[in-house]
Amino acid sequence: MNLxxxxxxxxxxxxxxxxxxxxxxxxxxxxxxxxxxxxELLKKKIDNDIKFNKGKSWRTDQELLQWLRGLKPTxxxxxxxxxxxxxxxxADAVGKSHDGGIDVIATKNGITNYIQCKKYITNKVPVSxxxxxxxxxxxxxxxxxxxxxxxxxxxxxxxxxxxxxPIELIDGFDLIRHIKMAKxxxxxxxxxxxxxxxxxxxxxxxxxxxxxxxxxxxxSNYPKCKYTTK
Numbered sequence: 001m002n003l004x005x006x007x008x009x010x011x012x013x014x015x016x017x018x019x020x021x022x023x024x025x026x027x028x029x030x031x032x033x034x035x036x037x038x039x040e041l042l043k044k045k046i047d048n049d050i051k052f053n054k055g056k057s058w059r060t061d062q063e064l065l066q067w068l069r070g071l072k073p074t075x076x077x078x079x080x081x082x083x084x085x086x087x088x089x090x091a092d093a094v095g096k097s098h099d100g101g102i103d104v105i106a107t108k109n110g111i112t113n114y115i116q117c118k119k120y121i122t123n124k125v126p127v128s129x130x131x132x133x134x135x136x137x138x139x140x141x142x143x144x145x146x147x148x149x150x151x152x153x154x155x156x157x158x159x160x161x162x163x164x165x166p167i168e169l170i171d172g173f174d175l176i177r178h179i180k181m182a183k184x185x186x187x188x189x190x191x192x193x194x195x196x197x198x199x200x201x202x203x204x205x206x207x208x209x210x211x212x213x214x215x216x217x218x219x220s221n222y223p224k225c226k227y228t229t230k
Contacts, residue, residue, distance in 0.1 A: 061173065061176050065151060065176060068175070069151045071119060074095060077104060080117050081104045083178065083179060084106040089113070091115075092104065101129075102137075112144045115146070116129075116133050123152065124154060124158075125152065126155050127157035127158040129158070147169075150172060152172055153171045154169050
């Protein structure tokens with residue numbers, strides 16, 4: 001055995017010796033990666049629970065609103081889809097896969113409704129956004145409605161534009177009321193369905209009105225309450 005071969009076997013011996021001594025390190029690394037994986041799974045479960053505030057107690061409506069405003073846009077869309085599911089719809093967040101600014105599609109009793117989500121913190125939703133959304137829905141709405149849901153508020157012009165159209169504007173505090181409605185009721189309820197003469201949002205009286213698209217029912221407390229139904 002020449003010198004080169006001897007050095008080679010000595011190097012192998014040193015390598016194997018080092019590996020045998022380092023096995024605790026590899027064991028710790030494996031345990032570390034397993035722990036990270038378990039942590040991510042647990043975090044995902046917690047995040048899914050938080051989506052509908054499971055186990056989360058908000059001291060004030062403002063705290064809940066701030067939490068909603070802290071969501072990423074895609075998270076807010078998923079939350080709204082989850083909320084409408086709790087309200088008795090079959091809802092899916094479609095986001096960028098759909099045109100016309102449609103973020104969520106919610107279906108119930110064969111009627112399809114289209115939702116746009118505006119996760120605003122300081123800006124009010126302008127009339128241009130409502131007008132564009134209405135234009136995108138012109139050929140889609142048959143018996144359903146369009147919803148624009150924001151974590152802030154709408155401008156007065158936006159509210160007036162939507163007044164006689166099949167679009168319901170839900171601002172931050174309206175959204176909180178719907179969240180409470182979904183959590184309070186053990187059976188699914190809908191935002192825009194009502195079988196009696198009382199407004200499900202504020203308890204006011206539903207009165208018949210005529211709009212551009214025919215007769216509809218609106219809350220007697222308008223403009224404080226903007227609930228409408230057919």
